[in-house]
Amino acid sequence: MIQPETIGADAAPAVEITSGRIRGVRRGRIDRYLGVPYAAAPIGENRFGAPQPVAAHDTERDCRQMGATAPQLPYAGGMENYLSTVTVPGDEILNLNIWAPAATPTDVVGAHVAAHPVIVWIHGGSLSRGSNAITASDGSAFARDGVVFIGVNYRLGAEGFSVLDDADTNLGLADQAAALRWVRQNAGAFGGDAANVTVMGESAGAICIAALLAHPDAAQLFDRAIMQSGPPDSRPRRKSRLITDLMAKEIGITPTRATFAATSAPRLLEAQKKVTAGTTPITGGPAFTLTLDSTLVPRDPATALVAGRGSSIPLLIGANTEEYRLWFIPTGLMKKIGWLHIAAAMLKFRISPGTVSRYRRNRPGCSVGELFGALATDLLLRIPVNRVADARLAQPRGATTHVYEFAWRSPVADLGACHALELGFVFDTLDSADAHAMGGPDAPQQLATEMHEAWVRFAKTGDPGWPTWNAYRPVRVWDGAGNPLVHSPREDERASWR
Template sequence: MTGVEVTLSTGRVAGRALDGVNRFLGIPYAEDPVGDLRFAAPRPRSPWPGVRDATRPAATAQRLRFDTDPAIPEPIVAGTDILHVDVWAPSHGPETSGSGASGPGASGPDGAGCPVMVWIHGGGWESGSSSQPWFDGATFARRGIVVVSVGYRLGVEGFTPFPDAPDNRGMLDWIAALEWVQREISVFGGDPGQVTVAGQSAGGGAVLCLLGSPAATGLFHRAIASSPAVLRAPAVQPGKDVSAASLAAGGAGAVDEFHRRLRKDNPFTLPFRPVVGGELVPEPPLEAVAGGHAGRIPLMIGFTATEFEIIADALPWPALVPGAALVAMSQKIPREGLRALARQSGGRSLRRSVGAVIDAAAIHSTVARAAETRAAEGDPTWVYDFTWAEGNGPRHCSDLPFFWAVPDAENVERFLGEPAPSSLVEAMHRSWVDFVTTGDPGFPAYEPDNRQVRQWNDPPAVIGDGLAAVREVWWPEGTG
């Protein structure tokens, strides 16, 4: 391992080079959100003197731990520098270039910069971080891609709407990070004209929000939404007795206590999410992902086959049906769609049936609606369904170690329940590499005449009308 330095517009940073990858952790893209900035729009970072150490993880926005055994380990690092990016860059150009370039600023084919993937982590808009071990960008960097993982404000600080603060502060952070990429990524060998924004779960919902946001126009050129969460119910309001100013005056302790209160008062729903309305998200994300500027951006989108059945396993019996009913109503599953789910769940246990309702409402519907809307407009769209059923099955997050090619990362094998087949890891990882590099993942696009879906199993397959079951729930009369 050797040291490596680059010069940004705000100063020098020192990272590490290891096995052909330059790693820089915790590079600030905005001022620390403390004091008067805690609930403000992100402010551009002032220059720093000397060389900033970028060899260790920076502070995490997540300060509270609600899940005692999260699928993806959630490191919590104290500090205030939460508005930062982690960067993994090839020490040389892409494997196909043969350029022999080395060090920061290495170029891609024909002297062009390397393609860039900007990652927005998930976690229900209240947990997760840029430095979670499943999101080690080294595997992509070794294939000629610069990876940028974004730290952003979460929970109350990022998404609770207050009358005395701008809405969607976490989303403003995403946009500020994308603007940082446009200014600085060439220093790392990246091409600001070849940026893919990608995310999973809440991060996948972030991608769909950004697709429809006028403020993000021109900041990225491809998009990957993995198990995207787009919740239709409005964000939880703070109440008249709480303001951004009063919480900011109380500091992190007051914010965390209010976060716990919102969590306690909303046991069956996520209290945080982007707010629809205004300049950032002028219309519901699923109405803005097709046509116009959004429609010109290639989108790969997909889900796991049994996303949230594990939630049904965790619900106590008295809460099982009411919890599913609340999710179904908040996501507006049509009555005939519920009957379709009942038919599809014939012979399954009550818990499995409830899990199917949660899956359909929370994730599967989002993918189907986005795919159908874009296909009707002729927008370039690719859809996948992760169905690998070995071990613990295709549940939420189980596809990530495959796409990131990290089968040996912390907690992966225990979460999957079986070792990940190397051939499937390679195929799924290659699909993201190809999409980020060329805009084509290597399987057929989702189009109205055949609705082909890539089924990720061992071996992979392509399925015609691969969203038929989901379409039956949301469009019981058919879509033609």
């Protein structure tokens, strides 16, 4: 709980959490606690092992600077122009950033502070990049609007998602679960309501949330979920270990915990860079994935969610209209995609000629790359979103589901309504360098205001402000030109998928 002597307007806040006393920094009406460990540093005997508890500390810990980030490669091949990489050195990479409404005397009843809803943010980055220090996902606007916002760092790449012969899998996902348990225990110290926790993620973060939502113990970790542009997905061990085997071969070691732990993080990153060259979420290639196991991902999340897992937890879910353009425009792939690629996709994913023809008719003048991208976006994201929403609706006592589509088109480099563009709007951080890189300096603030308010409403009440999913398939389309509620958008295309 917030100590009484820290409530004054100019006082630096200090709080007691399960590991000891920490001190943050107050800026205006927002308290920030940065780099707060939720698990022990994953080094030494803890490397490639399950997250371990933080050791208690008797002295006050300074939490006024960003914490260490997980080892990762910077974006390259043109992607670095739109997606930034923040590197903070250090071993304590399992840390949280917390933005909380600053407590005032009117908040205090006895020794307790009025409870605010909590959002826990799990960043994206293909399970190999990203951090809680990205400017576009700064939590200040959420704290300004009465939410305790917590961003999670977790192990990435080989450190978090290798499939080794004698080690646990999905370590990065285990880190996230540990962070959520920490939040249940400590949210009250920051004025948060530990019984009103929304987990929120984008891209790989949303994929991880799907796995957590599908887990039998989901309700013990969080109360609501927001999944942005990330479908439920996992791979059997024999498939998800491909990248681990390729990296081991590149380094010249066997894929065991001992050999990987004896290999430096820079060397692992060097091998990762070589074996993943050319990989994208749309075109495929060696990449880190969640792995089916007996503990965290006991069942394929897509199958489990369709069967009713997680249906008691309210869900806000959606995707962007032109997800593919983030990978196709910066890399030049748009001009390289040909009819052979579409033919191969039709064969691999059993896409009917009628479906391809329908998409082409609906996009007169589109290039082959744009046609391929539209098909891939719907196959990988829009169709799974609809399937999950439909399955939850079929549950007799299921919780609400709200579906959105982000359709505002960026004028920057023809990115359009691409993957990750919505982040600056959801976080109300259009003035950040990251948001400028993707959306330009003139992105519509009114759209950010309305989207952000909807996400805040969902965290507070479970209702973002439009009808819950029903037989009419209502979708809030965030286009910046009225943001209409559309029933069954592009239904002819959706219905053409098997």
